[in-house]
Amino acid sequence: MYLATGFEVIKENLPIILPILVVELILLITALTHVLRHHTYRFGNKIMWVLIVVFLQIIGPVIYFAIGRGDE
Amino acid sequence: MRAYIAFTKKEWVESIRTYRLFILLAVFFVLGIMNPLTAKLTPTLLANFAPEGMVVEIPTPTALDSWIQFHKNVPQMGLFVLVIMFSGAMTGEYNKGTFVNMVTKGLKRRTIIFAKFTMSVLLWTMSLLLCFGLSSYYTAYYWNLDGFTQILQSVICVWLFGILLLSMLLFFGAVVRNGYACMMFTGGMVVIFFLLNMLPSLQKYNPVYLVGSCQSLITGELVMSDFTASIIISIVFVVLSIVGSVLCFDRKKL
Numbered sequence A: 001m002y003l004a005t006g007f008e009v010i011k012e013n014l015p016i017i018l019p020i021l022v023v024e025l026i027l028l029i030t031a032l033t034h035v036l037r038h039h040t041y042r043f044g045n046k047i048m049w050v051l052i053v054v055f056l057q058i059i060g061p062v063i064y065f066a067i068g069r070g071d072e
Numbered sequence B: 001m002r003a004y005i006a007f008t009k010k011e012w013v014e015s016i017r018t019y020r021l022f023i024l025l026a027v028f029f030v031l032g033i034m035n036p037l038t039a040k041l042t043p044t045l046l047a048n049f050a051p052e053g054m055v056v057e058i059p060t061p062t063a064l065d066s067w068i069q070f071h072k073n074v075p076q077m078g079l080f081v082l083v084i085m086f087s088g089a090m091t092g093e094y095n096k097g098t099f100v101n102m103v104t105k106g107l108k109r110r111t112i113i114f115a116k117f118t119m120s121v122l123l124w125t126m127s128l129l130l131c132f133g134l135s136s137y138y139t140a141y142y143w144n145l146d147g148f149t150q151i152l153q154s155v156i157c158v159w160l161f162g163i164l165l166l167s168m169l170l171f172f173g174a175v176v177r178n179g180y181a182c183m184m185f186t187g188g189m190v191v192i193f194f195l196l197n198m199l200p201s202l203q204k205y206n207p208v209y210l211v212g213s214c215q216s217l218i219t220g221e222l223v224m225s226d227f228t229a230s231i232i233i234s235i236v237f238v239v240l241s242i243v244g245s246v247l248c249f250d251r252k253k254l
Helices: A006-012 A014-037 A046-055 A059-068 B002-017 B020-049 B063-086 B091-096 B098-104 B109-142 B148-175 B179-196 B208-212 B215-219 B224-250
Strands: none
Touching: A006 A014, A014 A046, A014 A059, A014 B020, A014 B109, A046 A059, A059 B020, A059 B063, B002 B020, B002 B109, B020 B063, B020 B109, B063 B109, B063 B148, B063 B179, B063 B208, B063 B215, B091 B098, B091 B179, B098 B109, B109 B148, B109 B224, B148 B179, B148 B208, B148 B215, B148 B224, B179 B208, B208 B224
16 A cells, blocks of 8 residues: 655645645634733733643634633 | 614624634634545554554545544534533623613513524524535545435534524523533533433434434435434424523523
8 A cells, every 4th residue: 555655645635734724823813913912811811821822723712712812 | 673683783793703703613614624634634644653564454535434524523523612602692791781781771681582592593504504515525526425415414413403502502591690600501411411312212302313323314324204303302492492591581680
């Protein structure tokens, strides 16, 4: 059986991987700007939320907007 | 009727400003693409991670694997995100006191319930359509869309279960004042459904049957008429939840 290397797999499936990356990036940037521009959170502090948003793919921004975002 | 339309519009604006719409669409977008992709890449990944010299027999992925992923990811990750995003829909407004003004100006309390329910169902439908559309597109891109009617029926089952969750969220939102409590009670109901699912004689009547067994529609093991009982029970639950929320909300101190 032919074993594709990681790079070849990505190249082959680029039309399907690219949209996922783009959406993840949009989520990340939206959440990150929101974290940095607002100073009140329901709990936790700025550093904690930046780490959560940046390192937890997809789930991080969801958690932030759902339970971390403070009221203006 | 005018009040209902106005309040629904307000809900729409709210879901944009609280990023609810954005999050739901983004998550279901990613889920929709992930389903066929996971099905397609799993054999390659397994082959690459297998130890040197080991012969792994891996069947070639088919369209069915993609839909199995769909019915694994959407009920777990998708419905989980849906519940988290809507758990504060009622309770957030108690805390901010935004209901008081509108109710004292003559907005009927039941209008609030109906408008909230309409908007949550609308957002859920949009998200699921997006996810289903992308999954179908990429499944057709890699394989084919044979048996599309059965696939559509299985997605309708998932959709109905989502509506059931939303109506329960609304009901518990009308009963308790805290968003987390609302989420916990809804989660508790789902756990009860899953526990009841252990009794084989009740399985066919259980709403969980809709998400648990609907992939058997695609494989052809079950047909739509096998789901009639659980569909009827689910609809009864939805109606009861809505009526219950109207009754509880009418007596609630805002």
